[in-house]
Amino acid sequence: MLKARKLVVELGGNTILHNIDFKIHESELIGILGPSGSGKSTLLMALNGFRPAKEGSVIIDGKDLYEHFESFKSDIGFVPQDDIVPSALKVERVLQYAAELRLGDLPPETRSARVAGVIRLLGLSDRKDVRVSSLSGGQRKRVSVGVELLSRPRMLFADEPTSGLDPALERSLTEAFKRLTEDGNSVIVTTHIMSSLSLYDRLAVVVGGRLAYFGPPDEIKDYFKVSDFTDIYTRLDEMAPDKWHTRLQGSPQAQYLA
Numbered sequence: 001m002l003k004a005r006k007l008v009v010e011l012g013g014n015t016i017l018h019n020i021d022f023k024i025h026e027s028e029l030i031g032i033l034g035p036s037g038s039g040k041s042t043l044l045m046a047l048n049g050f051r052p053a054k055e056g057s058v059i060i061d062g063k064d065l066y067e068h069f070e071s072f073k074s075d076i077g078f079v080p081q082d083d084i085v086p087s088a089l090k091v092e093r094v095l096q097y098a099a100e101l102r103l104g105d106l107p108p109e110t111r112s113a114r115v116a117g118v119i120r121l122l123g124l125s126d127r128k129d130v131r132v133s134s135l136s137g138g139q140r141k142r143v144s145v146g147v148e149l150l151s152r153p154r155m156l157f158a159d160e161p162t163s164g165l166d167p168a169l170e171r172s173l174t175e176a177f178k179r180l181t182e183d184g185n186s187v188i189v190t191t192h193i194m195s196s197l198s199l200y201d202r203l204a205v206v207v208g209g210r211l212a213y214f215g216p217p218d219e220i221k222d223y224f225k226v227s228d229f230t231d232i233y234t235r236l237d238e239m240a241p242d243k244w245h246t247r248l249q250g251s252p253q254a255q256y257l258a
């Protein structure tokens with residue numbers, strides 16, 4: 001459904017992403033992992049077209065995203081890393097306003113049902129009458145995710161949605177993302193947290209702007225020769241990023257790229 005082809009991103013005169021290739025199918029939950037500063041946010045914004053790559057292309061259903069960005073806009077939801085939602089309002093109100101803005105064509109009952117559904121899905125039921133300004137960072141993040149979910153985008157991109165959550169909430173939000181993919185949607189999230197990884201259909205590991213791994217979670221430990229997911233970061237330090245890129249190209253996992 002989505003193919004990234006030889007993406008190269010340059011920012012401030014530096015090459016931030018080098019030749020990123022992979023493909024994503026419908027109904028997949030994709031995790032983009034990697035250390036801080038490795039290029040996760042940059043990759044996410046190149047994939048969703050909010051900050052196109054300098055070279056290469058993103059092909060969705062055979063069409064070039066960058067050339068047809070306007071026509072894809074309703075298919076794409078994006079929750080940036082530093083999101084802002086109006087803060088004096090209560091959670092349910094914020095979602096209602098967002099629904100009115102984005103789904104003005106739908107009957108009010110349908111909009112209310114969407115809002116209720118999003119609140120349930122994101123585990124915000126006991127927070128719906130709380131002002132957004134009184135929420136924790138993680139709860140606020142869930143409201144931002146909720147705003148994007150109202151329009152049921154085919155592809156949801158979220159930058160570090162689970163950062164700042166305790167392990168149980170991190171798990172439940174990842175499970176909520178997984179449930180979203182069951183209706184044919186794809187969810188692509190960045191994270192530096194090495195837990196709940198088995199819920200993902202594909203993991204992309206970025207290091208120094210290179211793709212070091214792309215494939216299912218049950219092959220990643222063998223690939224990095226680690227017994228614990230958290231040891232992957234240590235392993236990444238043991239070899240230069242471009243060597244990791246070469247290793248991936250020559251590995252059985254290269255089948256997942258093209």
Ligand SMILES: Nc1ncnc2c1ncn2[C@@H]1O[C@H](COP(=O)(O)OP(=O)(O)O)[C@@H](O)[C@H]1O
Nearest residue numbers: 011012016034035036037038039040041042043
């Ligand atoms: N606007 C920018 N101009 C120049 N360099 C940038 C810019 N944004 C990000 N970078 C650099 O690109 C690299 C990757 O950043 P980013 O994608 O935000 O990483 P991550 O999300 O993995 O923490 C970092 O080295 C960062 O300093």
Ligand SMILES: [Mg+2]
Nearest residue numbers: 040041042081
């Ligand atoms: Mg980031």
